Structures are given as C-alpha cells and as structure tokens.
Amino acid sequence: MAIKQKINLRNFGLGLLGLGFIAFIIIGMLHEISQAPWQFVSILIGFIGAIIAFASNWQIQIRNEQKPKKIEIYEKIINFFFDSLFAEKINQKPKTEEELVKGFVEMTPDIILWASDDVLKNYIKFRQNTQSSDIFLFGEMLLAMRKDLGHQNHNLTKQEILGTFVNDIPQK
Known part of the structure; x- marks a missing residue:
C-alpha cells in the first residue's frame, strides 16, 4: 500500500x-503578446492543430490495432449462429441446448471486451429476446458489426442482410 x-x-x-x-x-x-501578437496567434493555432492531429491519429491507430481481433470475434459469432440456424439444412446434427449455452458463455466475454457499443446492445437484445423466431435482432447485430468494421451500410437493411442466407424473410 x-x-x-x-x-x-x-x-x-x-x-x-x-x-x-x-x-x-x-x-x-x-x-x-503585446510586442508580437500575430506570432503568438500563429503558434497557438499551430499548437492546437498539432494536438487535434495527434488525437485523431491516436484514435485511428487504436481502431486499426483492434480491428483484427474484432474480425476474429465477429467471425466466431457469425459462424456459431449459422451453424445453429442451418445445421439441419447442411445435414448436420442441430446443437443441443447445452452446446448453445456453452457457445453463448464462451462468446459473451469477448463481445463485452471487444465489440462496439451498438454490437453489444444488439447482442444483449438478442439474448434477452424470448421469441426465438425473431431473427431481425440478429440482422441488426450483423449491421452493427459491419458498421464497427468500417462499412457504411448505405441503404442496407436488416431484411437485405438476412436475405443473404434466408430466402423467406418477412418485411417487418
């Protein structure tokens, strides 16, 4: 102490x-300053600009260092959900409830530590949802993951992203 x-x-x-x-x-x-006000103003503007540039570069560097880990985690999450949703369609045995719980337990700490706020909020909503058929929350989480990785998602809806692997998505 x-x-x-x-x-x-x-x-x-x-x-x-x-x-x-x-x-x-x-x-x-x-x-x-009374003797050379313009030099002072020039130095002050340069100093402020340097601080802004440093802060901006620092944030970009942090984001770039985190991106590979986020990609790895997001791939695990997507693969887990795809394996769970489409096991029967690809002639695999569906996951048991114990396997699903184990998968959620394993991925939750990574999501808490590495996912963006939007991804984490959508994951929480998805986990707390009592209707297992509401796949739209998963679509929102996929869009949040894409946004976190730098995609713009211009005019891309959750129905469209879900439509990449589900044929009969109802319009909600």
Missing part, C-alpha cells in the same frame, strides 16, 4: 510541476 501512495504522490508532484511549467510558458507568452 505504501508503494502505491508513493507512486501517486510522485505522479501528483510531477503533474503539478508540469502544470507550473506550462503556466510559466503561458505567462511569458502573454507578457510578450
């Missing part, structure tokens, strides 16, 4: 020192 307190105290001290240094620079610049 004492080590954590020392680290927190050190971080607080360093943060306070950094803020003091930044305040010193700002006060110095404000003092000199």
